[in-house]
Amino acid sequence: MRPASLVKVLPAALVVAVLVYLPYLPIELPGVLPGRVNGPGSLQLLATCLVIAGVALSYDVLFGRTGLLSFGHALFVAAGSYLLTISLADWSLPLPVAIVVSLATTTLLALVVGGIALRVSGIAFAMVTLAFAQAASIIVMRNPGGVTGGEEGKSLNRSAVPDLLVGVAHAPYRYWLALGFVVVSFVAVTLLVRSRAGHAMAAIRENEARAAVLGFDTYRVKLLAIVVGAFLGGLGGVVHALVLGGSSPHVTTTEFTLALLIMVVLGGAGSTWGALLGGFLYTYADARLVELSGAGFADALPDVAQQVLAEPLFVLGLFFIVIVYFAPAGLTGLGGRLVRRGRAT
Amino acid sequence: MTDFVLIMVTGVGLGALYFLAASGLSIIYGLMGVLNFAHGAFMMAGSYAGWLTMGALPGSWSVATRLLVAVVVALAVGAVIGLLVEVVLIRPLYRHHIQQVLVTVGLALASVAAAQGIWGADPRTVEKPEWMGGTTLVLGARLPNDRFLFILVAVAVFLGLLALLHYTRLGLIIRAGVENRTMVEALGINVHRTFTVVFALGGAAAALAGLLYSQYAGTVSPAQGGSLLIYAFIVVVIGGMGSLVGTAVAAVAVGLVQQLANFYAASGVGDLSVVLLLALVLLLRPTSLKGAPA
Numbered sequence: 001m002r003p004a005s006l007v008k009v010l011p012a013a014l015v016v017a018v019l020v021y022l023p024y025l026p027i028e029l030p031g032v033l034p035g036r037v038n039g040p041g042s043l044q045l046l047a048t049c050l051v052i053a054g055v056a057l058s059y060d061v062l063f064g065r066t067g068l069l070s071f072g073h074a075l076f077v078a079a080g081s082y083l084l085t086i087s088l089a090d091w092s093l094p095l096p097v098a099i100v101v102s103l104a105t106t107t108l109l110a111l112v113v114g115g116i117a118l119r120v121s122g123i124a125f126a127m128v129t130l131a132f133a134q135a136a137s138i139i140v141m142r143n144p145g146g147v148t149g150g151e152e153g154k155s156l157n158r159s160a161v162p163d164l165l166v167g168v169a170h171a172p173y174r175y176w177l178a179l180g181f182v183v184v185s186f187v188a189v190t191l192l193v194r195s196r197a198g199h200a201m202a203a204i205r206e207n208e209a210r211a212a213v214l215g216f217d218t219y220r221v222k223l224l225a226i227v228v229g230a231f232l233g234g235l236g237g238v239v240h241a242l243v244l245g246g247s248s249p250h251v252t253t254t255e256f257t258l259a260l261l262i263m264v265v266l267g268g269a270g271s272t273w274g275a276l277l278g279g280f281l282y283t284y285a286d287a288r289l290v291e292l293s294g295a296g297f298a299d300a301l302p303d304v305a306q307q308v309l310a311e312p313l314f315v316l317g318l319f320f321i322v323i324v325y326f327a328p329a330g331l332t333g334l335g336g337r338l339v340r341r342g343r344a345t
Numbered sequence: 346m347t348d349f350v351l352i353m354v355t356g357v358g359l360g361a362l363y364f365l366a367a368s369g370l371s372i373i374y375g376l377m378g379v380l381n382f383a384h385g386a387f388m389m390a391g392s393y394a395g396w397l398t399m400g401a402l403p404g405s406w407s408v409a410t411r412l413l414v415a416v417v418v419a420l421a422v423g424a425v426i427g428l429l430v431e432v433v434l435i436r437p438l439y440r441h442h443i444q445q446v447l448v449t450v451g452l453a454l455a456s457v458a459a460a461q462g463i464w465g466a467d468p469r470t471v472e473k474p475e476w477m478g479g480t481t482l483v484l485g486a487r488l489p490n491d492r493f494l495f496i497l498v499a500v501a502v503f504l505g506l507l508a509l510l511h512y513t514r515l516g517l518i519i520r521a522g523v524e525n526r527t528m529v530e531a532l533g534i535n536v537h538r539t540f541t542v543v544f545a546l547g548g549a550a551a552a553l554a555g556l557l558y559s560q561y562a563g564t565v566s567p568a569q570g571g572s573l574l575i576y577a578f579i580v581v582v583i584g585g586m587g588s589l590v591g592t593a594v595a596a597v598a599v600g601l602v603q604q605l606a607n608f609y610a611a612s613g614v615g616d617l618s619v620v621l622l623l624a625l626v627l628l629l630r631p632t633s634l635k636g637a638p639a
Contacts, residue, residue, distance in 0.1 A: 127380070254571070316454070324444050
């Protein structure tokens with residue numbers, strides 16, 4: 001490896017090293033995390049943030065890299081999650097087979113749904129993907145044959161997974177599993193972006209008509225983006241189910257896809273670090289804002305304002321609008337701009 | 346036969362609601378190319394405005410009178426919200442279509458969350474005029490009266506919008522703007538003002554749809570607008586985006602398919618059959634969906 005590329009890999013390696021070490025860190029960060037850093041509560045929260053960050057990265061393959069505004073990405077995450085819990089509990093498959101079945105079916109689903117939805121482009125594509133995801137959400141909520149658990153969700157069949165992934169004492173292992181998923185996604189997306197297909201995706205994002213004239217089979221490239229995004233999203237769903245001990249209908253909803261979109265734009269679309277940062281921060285804020293609003297800083301405000309501010313989505317929605325206006329390149333773009341300005345002066 | 350009449354009328358009634366929800370979406374998309382995700386929030390605003398108005402008016406008034414006042418208030422609230430959203434949020438992002446969509450997504454999430462914070466997430470019951478809760482006997486079928494009202498309102502809105510598009514100067518500008526916006530601007534016509542008016546119109550239509558949907562459901566809740574919005578999207582896509590006639594036809598088709606499937610297959614299949622219908626239309630006639638002039 002050349003020294004130059006070593007320097008590029010260094011920050012990522014450093015971040016991963018710090019994150020890997022966290023379960024050995026017995027310190028308190030009051031207000032930031034619930035309890036000790038290596039306590040089960042904190043690790044569970046961090047694990048959730050990491051999984052969702054990886055899922056946001058998978059969505060960015062479509063939105064940030066290829067310019068596909070899909071409103072149906074939740075479908076693939078939900079497919080991964082539910083297929084895993086169902087195949088473990090109802091079909092009694094062993095864990096490795098269940099994972100393979102979940103990922104293979106999710107990929108097939110992406111081929112079919114993507115194949116149909118890509119017959120239209122732009123806003124119509126967004127709406128068609130939304131419709132498919134909505135259909136899946138309806139199926140999950142209706143609970144056909146009692147297989148999806150309806151609004152209750154479906155819990156993981158604990159006897160079917162290794163002991164290391166179950167129980168409060170094993171929280172670090174679930175955390176490391178989530179971290180592993182993020183690393184795998186990071187590497188996969190980085191390799192994809194540098195490949196020929198990745199360049200074709202970028203070309204389509206910038207100007208689809210021109211890419212087509214240059215001889216790219218744009219339909220195939222876009223379908224590839226959907227399939228890769230869906231595969232990573234489905235993997236995220238599998239890990240999500242393992243980390244949280246089951247599937248929740250929340251991951252099937254349109255709201256979840258919209259949240260992914262917001263995460264990607266918050267962090268910076270088309271940037272690997274951006275999607276990860278956006279996903280992590282959004283999930284963290286969603287979980288912690290309720291606690292912060294109860295911390296007393298809003299006590300001076302009238303009751304109604306307090307109730308509204310206690311809704312994390314209200315704060316996140318407004319913050320998102322502000323970002324779209326004032327930092328179109330997201331938080332990482334904003335950071336980059338500040339760094340460049342600092343160097344110039 | 347009796348069942349069939351019932352299903353046809355309830356299906357068309359449901360289609361009327363879908364049309365009301367989709368019409369505003371369709372004209373906004375047709376003229377401005379903005380996929381207004383906040384349309385669900387507009388519908389929610391309409392239903393809550395109606396609910397609050399009916400609660401605030403003296404109980405001695407008849408429910409029907411209060412409902413009528415509520416409709417007027419909801420229309421005004423919807424128009425004002427649409428106007429504000431266009432001026433404050435949409436206009437500064439001129440020609441940045443994706444950003445415009447993103448802003449409406451943020452607005453939709455924030456306003457649903459705000460409504461949840463203020464009024465709670467649980468559905469609240471809405472008063473219904475006695476006549477609308479009753480039924481009328483037609484060809485041996487007991488038809489719910491409210492469906493007739495929905496159909497009537499939808500037809501009125503449809504004809505009103507068509508008349509607006511074809512017989513007024515504003516409609517002329519809108520139709521021309523859908524065809525070729527740059528040319529209209531080059532002719533010295535203020536398209537921006539038209540955008541604002543269209544957004545206000547869309548907001549009013551959405552508020553009306555939201556209020557009538559809350560009458561149909563018997564409750565108001567923050568999530569209602571969002572669930573109706575999905576059907577409105579499907580209707581707009583099947584109907585050909587920006588085409589009002591297409592939207593009307595698609596709305597009735599979607600309403601009928603949903604009711605037929607719910608009755609003859611199983612409850613809940615209707616929701617799925619709508620998505621299947623969309624996939625079928627996409628596979629058979631993808632070109633018709635790429636947007637048609639109004």
